[in-house]
Amino acid sequence: MLLSGQQPYLDEPASWASMRRLVGPITITFRGLAGAASEASVRLTPNLWPERPAERIGDWVGELTLDGEATPVAELFDLLDVVHLSGTERLADTLSQQTGRLHRSLSVVNARLGCLYDARADLGELAERLVQASPAQDAADRARRKAAQEQLTDIADRLDRARPFADDLTEASMFAAMVEGGSVAEHQEKLKGLQQQLEEAHERVRLAEEAQVKALAELSQGNQVQKAIATRERRVQTLERNLTKQLARLSELAPRLEAAGLPSDAESLGPRQLQTLDRAIEAAASRQYRIHLAAASSHRTREENQLVDDVRVVLDDAVGSGLSETVLARVHDVDITVQGLRSGLGYLPVADSDLEELTAANRELAELREVADLYAKREKANRDRDELLEEMQQLDPDAADHDELRKRASNARTELDDATAAVRALNMRIGAMSRGVLGDDGEVIDFAARLTEILEQHSVEADQLQPALSAALMEVATLTQEASETEARIEELARSEQRRRRMRSSLRREAASDPDTAWLGELANKVNGAQRATTRSAEDMAEDSLTDDDWPDATWQGLANHVCQFKDTMDRLVAAVGGLEAIAARPISALAATPMDSAVKAVVEEEALRELSARPIVDALFDGGALTRVSLEEGESTITWHTPEGESRTRPMSAFSSGQQALGFMRARLQQVADEAHENRLVFLDEFGAFISAEQRRPLADLLTSSELQALTDQVVVVLPLQADYGGELDQTTGELHTQYERRARDVDAHGYFTEKFQG
Structure with missing residues (x-):
């Protein structure tokens, strides 16, 4: 097992220390190997072994030669598979082994689902991009923009009422102070x-x-x-x-x-007052910026505005990605950064007289900056x-x-x-x-x-002037903040159209040129119902991908719906398989009555029924009848079968004899090993002497030579205790038995054991 890369004594430090001390200068040779080498020889180096059992077996285990050439011992781990099965296992462990097999299978399925998910060109991100590019999202953005504009109109109306009211109360408060003075x-x-x-x-x-x-x-x-x-x-x-x-x-x-x-x-401002001034300057600058851009846009053509909007979307995304200080170009020895270009983008020399609102905004910003x-x-x-x-x-x-x-x-x-x-x-x-x-x-x-x-x-009322003034000033401040936030939201929604157009162009280009995303173009063709020639070149498709009318809105919506549905289905499937995998990793006794636990139970019961229904097992354990059910219900595993006479019998697994349990477990484990093919494998059935009586060796031999386990017939070693003193009984035997005892005694004297074909 060590030479196949496994640690047999991971939780047994005393046994490991004993083997490390007693194994001696052993050389183990394997002949008749299949694959990269035909012969392997390992000289064990126990003096280099760690004092405590290490889970990972390293080069310290021994010195390897493959076909006479020195090679790192880890290469033998890939060539050799060693399985050790103990006769002390119980029949109930058949179910545990079934659960383990199910867990491993689910792990494989989960891993393959993960690979499939990854292969879909980062499906989650792609689904989000398709949703953003979809007509439904466009309609939703338009609806949100309309609602925001209506909200802004309402805020402006309320401000038109609130500001004069607050101004009047401020004036009244001043007059009240004058009256009192x-x-x-x-x-x-x-x-x-x-x-x-x-x-x-x-x-x-x-x-x-x-x-x-x-x-x-x-x-x-x-x-x-x-x-x-x-x-x-x-x-x-x-x-x-x-x-x-x-x-x-x-x-x-x-x-x-x-x-x-x-x-x-x-005469001076404290830290908090300076922060208030900074916020006022920032708000005034933002307002002046938006008003100036709006004024400038009225002086440009539709195509010019579209160009500016598209570039602004790209720059906004770059700023959001932390690329504000990235240098884009150098003009007359001046570095133009993302933030610098974004700040100046869209500006035109607009006269203040062209827009009274812009004049007021410019004056407000200039005066606040002068104050600072x-x-x-x-x-x-x-x-x-x-x-x-x-x-x-x-x-x-x-x-x-x-x-x-x-x-x-x-x-x-x-x-x-x-x-x-x-x-x-x-x-x-x-x-x-x-x-x-x-x-x-x-x-x-x-x-x-x-x-x-x-x-x-x-x-x-006169005595309510100050509370009313405080409330009015608070309302004006709140409405002003809401107006600023709503204007920013409208501006962002206004850019969604440019961002959507750019995203569609990018997706079409990727579908035409990126092998990992080529399936998107094929899916678009199916969704669109268009019959495209398979001989078209990638250049032709790339050229098509840049036209605005390549995929109609219905196609974009169909793509978004399909990919999102696939992603959601995949997410649910991965979650379900992952949940089943986690459940299958638990002991059978820990399975509950949830739907997933019940599903795991059903699979384990079905597989156990199939494996225990093999004829050698049925003849040895179930009266040669027919198994009908393996049940994990009610806290104890039971088996139900019908005898050849038609009698129905049910028995807990714990009620079978030790030998019967060992045989049932061995059937399940050997089937598991056989299902996982390996060119160079040794399977040891150990500690069977106390559990497999002489009359049960025939069923075991029949099991090992059955068609189901045919792949293991030359790979299994059954370890049994010596039944006699072969050397001492030679004088009492004659004929073929004498010859057999003589050979066995000679091997025992030389090695301490003898080997022969297992015949029951």
């Missing part, structure tokens, strides 16, 4: 006072700038440290002026900040300013108290900072108050009356 006259008076303070602050700034310029000029004439400080003071002054200009511009962009959900008076740029610049300017102030503190700090020039420069900067901060604060207060008090024409608004008017117009 005082009368119009008070606000006018406050505004007038703030404007006066602003003029005074501007004057302070002017005087502070003059003082700083003078102080810095004097400081620049001083020593090296004073000159360095003067240089930094001027840079700080420049940064301060830039910060003031940036803040003024942000104040002008306050409506855009508020629309994006950001505070209009913030302003805050980024402010962050850098503040950081640079802090670094300069820190550097000035580190320049000769010990002498600072005795340096009048630096004191004057420092005081001038402090005064300028304070004056500038006052101007910024007053500008913000005046701007906010002016937006609330003044109308578009600059006239003062009677905001108390306007507040009442808005609340009555929308039937909102």
